Amino acid sequence: MEQSKKGFIPVMLTPFKDNGAVDYVALTRLTEMYLRAGAAGVFANCLSSEMFELSGEERLAIIRHVVETVDGAVPVVATGTFGGPVEKQADFVKRVYDTGTSAVIAISSLLADANEPDAVFNDRVFDLFDQTKNIPLGFYECPVPYKRLLSAEQLHHFAATRRIIYHKDTCLNLDMVKQKLEASKINPAFGLYDAYMVHAVESLKAGSAGLSCIQGNFFPELIVWLCDHYVDESHEHEVAMVQEFLTENMDVMHNVYPVIAKYYLTKRGLKISTTTRRDVGYFSPAIRNKIEDLHSNYTMLRSEIGIGKY
Numbered sequence: 207m208e209q210s211k212k213g214f215i216p217v218m219l220t221p222f223k224d225n226g227a228v229d230y231v232a233l234t235r236l237t238e239m240y241l242r243a244g245a246a247g248v249f250a251n252c253l254s255s256e257m258f259e260l261s262g263e264e265r266l267a268i269i270r271h272v273v274e275t276v277d278g279a280v281p282v283v284a285t286g287t288f289g290g291p292v293e294k295q296a297d298f299v300k301r302v303y304d305t306g307t308s309a310v311i312a313i314s315s316l317l318a319d320a321n322e323p324d325a326v327f328n329d330r331v332f333d334l335f336d337q338t339k340n341i342p343l344g345f346y347e348c349p350v351p352y353k354r355l356l357s358a359e360q361l362h363h364f365a366a367t368r369r370i371i372y373h374k375d376t377c378l379n380l381d382m383v384k385q386k387l388e389a390s391k392i393n394p395a396f397g398l399y400d401a402y403m404v405h406a407v408e409s410l411k412a413g414s415a416g417l418s419c420i421q422g423n424f425f426p427e428l429i430v431w432l433c434d435h436y437v438d439e440s441h442e443h444e445v446a447m448v449q450e451f452l453t454e455n456m457d458v459m460h461n462v463y464p465v466i467a468k469y470y471l472t473k474r475g476l477k478i479s480t481t482t483r484r485d486v487g488y489f490s491p492a493i494r495n496k497i498e499d500l501h502s503n504y505t506m507l508r509s510e511i512g513i514g515k516y
Contacts, residue, residue, distance in 0.1 A: 212433035213246025213416035215283070215399050217254040217374075219423055219464050219471075220268060222481040228264060230271055232478045237275040239476060239516075243426035246416060246433075247281040248272060249311070249374070251302075253348050254420060254464055257285055259483035266301060273306040281308035283344055283372055289316045292330050296337035309342040309372050314354040328360060335369050344372030358382070362389035365396045373398045374418045380405045387413040403452040407445060410436045421452060421459060423467040425504055427513055444511040451507050458500050461493045462486045469494070473501045474516050 218240070221232035240248055250272040251257050251265050260268065269284045276282055284307050286299035295317075299310045312334065318327035335343070345364070347355050355377050356364075364370045373390075375383060375398050383400060390396045397415030400406065406417055410433065422429045432448050435441045459466065466489065468480040480489070508514075 211246070212410055212414070212436065213399075214244070214422055214426065214429040214433050215247045215249050215372075215374075215416060215418040216240045216245050216422040216426055217252045217401075217418055217420060218248055218250050218272065219467060219478075220255040220260070221468070221478045222483065224479055224481055226481065226483060228260075228268060229479065232476075233268065233271055234275050235476060236471075236478065237272055239471075240422075240426055241276065241279055242516075243422075244430035244434075245280060245422075245426060247283065247308070248276065249283050249418060250307075251284040252311070252346065252374075253350060254423060254467075256464070256482060256484050258288075258350065262288075262298065266305060269302060269307065270305040283307055283309045283311055285313060285346065286310035287312045287316050287334075292317075292333045292337060296334055299334070299338050299341060299343070303338075303341045309344045310338075311344045311346045311372065311374070313346055313348045314356060315348055315350070315352050318354065320352045320354070324357070324360065327354070328363070331364060335367060340369075342371050343369050344374070345370065346374040347376040349376065355382075356386070358385035358389035361386050362392060365390040365393040368393055368395065371395050371397065374401055375399065375414075376401045378402045378404075380408055380412070383409055383414065384412050404456060406432060406452060407436050407449045420463060420467065423464065424459060424470045424500070425508075427516065428504070428508070431511065431513055441511075447507065447511065451503070455500055455503075458496050461496065462489050465489050466493065466497055470497055470501060473497075 221229040223229045250269045273282050286302035287295040302310045317330045399416050399418035400409040400414045401419050403419050465480050471478050
C-alpha cells in the first residue's frame with residue numbers, strides 16, 4: 207500500500223436479503239459508497255463481513271464481486287485463512303488471490319492456537335509464505351476466535367521478507383503501534399492500518415499508513431477527512447473535534463454490531479437490510495435511540511467541519 211498519503215481501508219459489511227441470502231445488488235451499492243467517500247482500498251471478507259458465517263464459495267463470490275465492482279479503482283484485500291493445516295490455508299489463499307485481490311490477509315489467531323507459543327506461529331507463517339509463492343500477504347489481529355497480537359519483533363521478521371504489505375492492527379496501545387511501525391520500516395511497501403479510533407490522530411502522526419475501522423461503516427467520508435487533515439494546521443480545531451467525536455461514540459457503535467451499522471446506513475439512504483447471520487443480540491429501542499442520536503450528532507459535526515452530503 208502507498209504510504210505517501212494516509213488512507214482509509216473500510217472493513218466491509220456483507221449485505222443480506224431478509225431470507226439470509228447474500229444481497230449482491232446491495233453489495234454493489236455499498237462498495238460504491240466506500241469509493242465515493244474516498245476510500246484508499248477495501249478489505250472484503252473480514253469479521254465485519256461476517257466471514258465466519260459464510261461458506262467458502264460465498265467468500266470467494268463476494269470477494270470476486272467486490273473486485274469487479276471496484277474495477278481497479280483501489281486495491282482490494284481479503285481474508286484467505288480459516289484454520290486447519292497450513293496446506294489447506296495456503297490453497298484458499300491462492301483461490302482468494304485468483305479473484306484479483308492485491309493481497310490476501312492471514313488471521314493471526316487461526317495460524318496457532320491460544321496455548322501455542324510464538325515460535326509455532328512464526329514457523330507456520332513462514333510455511334505459509336513458502337506454500338503461497340510470491341502472493342502479497344497481510345495480517346489481521348482478528349479478535350475471533352481469540353486475539354493474537356503480533357510483537358514488533360515478529361513484524362520486523364515478517365516485513366523483512368517483503369511478502370507482507372498490509373497489517374490491520376488491533377492492539378489498542380499507541381506505544382505498541384509505534385514499536386511496530388519502527389520495526390517494520392525495513393519494508394517501505396508495508397502499511398500498518400490502525401483499527402482503534404481513540405488514538406487515531408496520534409497513530410497517523412506516528413506513521414500509520416491509515417485507518418481500518420468499523421466507524422467507517424457509519425461515516426466513511428469522516429475517516430477519509432481525518433486521514434487527509436490530521437496534520438493540517440488550518441484544521442487543527444476541526445481535527446480535535448473529530449477525534450473527540452470518535453472517542454465519545456466508541457461504545458455506541460459496538461452495540462449489536464454489525465446490525466447497528468446497517469441500520470445507520472439506512473439513515474443515510476442506502477438500501478440495505480439489517481439482516482445478519484451472526485447473532486449479535488437484540489437491537490433494542492434503547493440502542494435504536496442511541497444510534498438516532500449518533501446520526502443527529504454526526505449531521506451537526508459534518509456541517510461544522512464542512513463535509514458535504516453523502
